[in-house]
Amino acid sequence: MTKPVVAIVGRPNVGKSTIFNRIVGERISIVEDVPGVTRDRIYSSAEWLTHEFNMIDTGGIEIGDEPFLDQIRQQAEIAIDEADVIIFLANGREGVTAADEVVAKILYRSSKPVVLGVNKVDNPEMRELVYDFYSLGFGEPYPISGSHGLGLGDLLDDVVKHFKQEEEEDYDDEVIKFSLIGRPNVGKSSLVNALLGEDRVIVSNMAGTTRDAVDSSYSYDGQDYVIIDTAGMRKKGKVYETTEKYSVLRALRAIERSDVVLVVIDGDEGIIEQDKKIAGYAHDAGRAVIIVVNKWDAVEKDEKTMNKWEKNIRDHFQFLDYAPIVFLSALTKKRIHTLLPMINVASENHSMRVQSSVLNEVVMDAVAMNPTPTDNGKRLRIYYATQVAVKPPTFVVFVNDPELMHFSYERFLENRIRDAFGFEGTPIRIIARARK
Numbered sequence: 394m395t396k397p398v399v400a401i402v403g404r405p406n407v408g409k410s411t412i413f414n415r416i417v418g419e420r421i422s423i424v425e426d427v428p429g430v431t432r433d434r435i436y437s438s439a440e441w442l443t444h445e446f447n448m449i450d451t452g453g454i455e456i457g458d459e460p461f462l463d464q465i466r467q468q469a470e471i472a473i474d475e476a477d478v479i480i481f482l483a484n485g486r487e488g489v490t491a492a493d494e495v496v497a498k499i500l501y502r503s504s505k506p507v508v509l510g511v512n513k514v515d516n517p518e519m520r521e522l523v524y525d526f527y528s529l530g531f532g533e534p535y536p537i538s539g540s541h542g543l544g545l546g547d548l549l550d551d552v553v554k555h556f557k558q559e560e561e562e563d564y565d566d567e568v569i570k571f572s573l574i575g576r577p578n579v580g581k582s583s584l585v586n587a588l589l590g591e592d593r594v595i596v597s598n599m600a601g602t603t604r605d606a607v608d609s610s611y612s613y614d615g616q617d618y619v620i621i622d623t624a625g626m627r628k629k630g631k632v633y634e635t636t637e638k639y640s641v642l643r644a645l646r647a648i649e650r651s652d653v654v655l656v657v658i659d660g661d662e663g664i665i666e667q668d669k670k671i672a673g674y675a676h677d678a679g680r681a682v683i684i685v686v687n688k689w690d691a692v693e694k695d696e697k698t699m700n701k702w703e704k705n706i707r708d709h710f711q712f713l714d715y716a717p718i719v720f721l722s723a724l725t726k727k728r729i730h731t732l733l734p735m736i737n738v739a740s741e742n743h744s745m746r747v748q749s750s751v752l753n754e755v756v757m758d759a760v761a762m763n764p765t766p767t768d769n770g771k772r773l774r775i776y777y778a779t780q781v782a783v784k785p786p787t788f789v790v791f792v793n794d795p796e797l798m799h800f801s802y803e804r805f806l807e808n809r810i811r812d813a814f815g816f817e818g819t820p821i822r823i824i825a826r827a828r829k
């Protein structure tokens with residue numbers, strides 16, 4: 394399922410990031426606890442009533458040293474390109490400004506629905522401030538207060554009304570969707586070409602369903618694949634396309650639509666912070682992950698090089714200890730042929746279901762081997778475990794008190810489950826729940 398995307402635009406200081414945080418709520422990320430990984434809050438999943446969607450805060454996308462007006466112009470263009478519905482935000486206390494009108498003019502040119510929010514209307518007496526904003530031409534302006542959380546319900550009711558056919562399936566369930574993620578020039582396009590060429594496959598470029606993404610679908614050895622379009626792989630020549638934040642945004646969008654994510658690293662340059670950040674998103678999103686070290690031909694090697702690299706990657710990507718690593722070269726095509734089998738395995742594990750009886754044996758054996766933790770004399774008791782979901786495999790463990798399930802014990806259980814069932818390439822989730 395492709396979730397609709399909602400973008401917030403507006404000039405600086407109207408309250409975009411405040412509203413963004415209100416709407417996405419506090420989403421705790423495991424990866425954020427990893428030292429050195431800080432999260433850019435420009436893209437996040439959100440929900441309202443029964444609707445799930447993704448949110449973009451375009452204000453978080455800075456475009457080099459462009460002058461102020463060009464920045465907001467381009468942010469509005471990003472919203473038009475990337476979103477299904479746009480929230481145009483203004484500041485009720487300042488009335489309609491020239492910069493608001495600049496944003497409005499750009500939004501007129503698009504056919505995307507626009508919902509106008511007038512922020513900083515902190516109390517009912519201030520509601521008349523919105524009248525000025527009818528002049529922007531987007532219909533009824535919604536008075537809201539990001540600081541106080543007022544009026545957001547009405548605004549979001551209007552936003553979700555514009556969603557089209559959310560249930561629309563992208564592709565068949567049997568198709569494996571994967572994407573190649575990594576910063577510019579690591580060799581993503583070359584890898585795609587090497588894959589497609591090597592396997593003498595039938596390639597068809599299909600126009601994406603809801604947006605203008607271009608996916609490549611092909612089959613090999615009886616298996617259908619779709620390569621999800623990624624930043625840097627389609628070059629349209631817009632100014633903002635070269636900015637780091639925008640390429641991160643595109644990567645997140647691709648991750649969202651994938652079953653398996655190939656995190657591509659440049660063997661010639663090594664690991665940088667952004668690699669870690671993007672890999673962290675793939676992990677958080679619950680996608681299967683394969684780490685691909687490309688340009689291995691350009692690396693000066695001795696017999697220890699690969700081990701050193703492997704250790705280095707494991708140190709940097711501790712949260713991805715389940716991800717297989719492959720060293721290859723798109724240029725010489727060395728080990729390219731190992732990639733599709735790996736993708737198959739990761740995808741199979743990502744949707745693997747285990748039997749409850751076997752799962753419970755594994756969990757009870759684990760408890761016998763390593764007694765559950767206690768807190769203030771109270772011991773964690775585990776009654777029963779069951780798998781509740783796939784993609785990624787998710788297990789609910791019924792216990793006496795979920796507070797007693799420490800991270801380290803959860804980790805221990807995860808490792809026992811992995812030892813028993815494999816799950817290479819996929820994250821798994823364990824949720825402790827109180828037995829009623």
Ligand code: GDP
Nearest residue numbers: 405406407408409410411452512513538539540
């Ligand atoms: P952005 O630049 O558009 O992302 O704006 P921010 O979310 O950073 O907010 C700019 C400033 O406006 C901050 O000081 C916020 O605390 C403040 N602010 C945001 N929403 C409201 C609101 O509803 N009422 C008032 N009074 N201040 C707000």
Ligand code: GDP
Nearest residue numbers: 577578579580581582583625688691722723724
């Ligand atoms: P993208 O921006 O990630 O799609 O990267 P490209 O596929 O455009 O590749 C960037 C540059 O790296 C190009 O000059 C490629 O020829 C080069 N390149 C890609 N793969 C390899 C490789 O395996 N080895 C070497 N030596 N160069 C490569």
